[in-house]
Amino acid sequence: MRNDSCRAIVVATTGSRTIGRVLKGLRNTLVVVGLACAASLAGAATITVNTLSDELNADGDCSLREAVQAANTNAAVDTCTAGAAGADLILLPAGTIPVAATIQINESVTIRGAGRASTTINGGGGTVFNSSAAGVVLTLEDMSVVGGANALNGAIAATRVDFSGGDTINTLGGAITLTDVTLSGGTNVNTSSGAVTMTSVTMSGGGGVNTSSAPITMTQSSITAANGTAVNTSTGAVTLVDSSVAGSVDYGINSGSGPVSLTRSLVSGSGEDGINVGGGTLAVVNSTISGNQGRGISGGVGSTVTLNAVTITGNTVAGLSSGAAAGTTAVHAILGPNGGPNCGAAVASSSFSIDSGITCALVGAGDRSITNPLLGALANNGGPTFTHLPQAGSPAIDNGSNGACHAVDQRGVARPVDGDGDSTATCDIGAVEAGAGSPPPPPPPPPASIETIPTLSEWGLMLLALLLGLVAAWRMRSSWS
DSSP states (O other): OOHHHHHHHHHHHHTOSSHHHHOTTHHHHHHHHHHHHHHHHHTOOEEEOOOOOOOOSOSSSOOHHHHHHHHHHTSOBTTBOOOOSSOEEEEOOSEEEEOSSOEEOOSOEEEEOSOTTTEEEEEEEEEEEEEOSTTOEEEEEEEEEEEEEEETTSEEEEEEEEEESSOEEEESSSOEEEEEEEEOTTOEEEOSSSOEEEEEEEEESSOOEEESSOOEEEESOEEESOSSOSEEESSOOEEEESOEEEOOSSOSEEESSSOEEEESOEEEOOSSOSEEOTTSEEEEEEEEEEOOSSEEEEOOTTOEEEEEEEEEEOOSSEEEOHHHHHTEEEEEEEEOOOSSOSBSSOOSEEESOEESSSTTOOOSTTOBOSOOOOEEEEEOOSSSSOEEEEOTTOTTTTOSOGGGOOSBOTTSOBSOBOOSSSSOOBOOSSSOOTTOOOOOOOOOOOOOOGGGSOOOOHHHHHHHHHHHHHHHHHHHHHHHO
């Protein structure tokens, strides 16, 4: 049982006065819960590092390497407190800690610095932490790391961490969870089958995300200037929400057969196709695919593409490949102008969409062909990603269908609005609602570590859990006698 779960149980127990009258069997359960929490709370140690030196000796202090050794062995090392059976917490001081050789992790552990601007672990760009033990979860918080981390048979979580140096964040089957993290200098995220979850993550300077069958989820995150493909998977699902992939040397997103989904997101400036879905499925909503050197979207025979409130423009070779276009349903889509044909074949179905040429063969209700959408350049028009804003007089303005209108556009601003001044609010075609107001403010950053909030000590919680369990059992016995 995890400590956080024990804290929740303590709160629930103190707040429930009638639980004994619901089920008599809970009389014994509360005592068991108290004992389980006590065992869990006693099963994790806090180890405080008090030197910046990289050492493993007996010179009267506690280094990072010695603290990890204490956590691994559950025994005191130099002056480091002995670790315990649970996931120990290692606290680092401010300053730079050089790491001359990889530090091995054998048990789950949380390593917490004094802040990303205060604590730096410098591995010279190599692998700082490595674990091959099954089930190990390596958690890093509030620090900068020059180098990478491996948990080959476990998982990695990082919160408020800056990675640089060009190494990897790497697992085989374990999850990789990154929150409020920056990765620069070519740092990559790699896994085979472990889920990759990125929230408020900025990746730049050459790095990308690569999986085999694992899902990749990006929320309010960006990957810029990947040296290869920014997001690459064979069969895993790819989900982008309020995120951008820009300036990749190769594909922006490449999926062999896994489903791909974009919501309020941008794929732009790739050296190859913006999105390649092989024979899989692609769903794009309130998003822009722009300025890629290949096709905006490519897909093999049998691929299925759904476009809803999407802008595909400025791609060098084509907007949609023939395979993608043949399986495309387009609603409120702007297709063009692109360097080549907007569509390599006629789309399967469409409505309230614009083709700057005739290659998409739009024939649905509200469709317009041979029509210039009059879009502005890709720019910061508000919201988390860049967009192409319809200019004055654009046929995209107020020519959509309110029945198919989303509540917000790519920037997060409300739809529909009256964009043409006729006193009727009608949804625009494409990813952006012209004339709309300002986007909502960004969400607050993730909160600081719970350890910064005053709490009872671990021993205090242990004793409280035992006491509550015994008192609850006594009260129930008295009420039933």
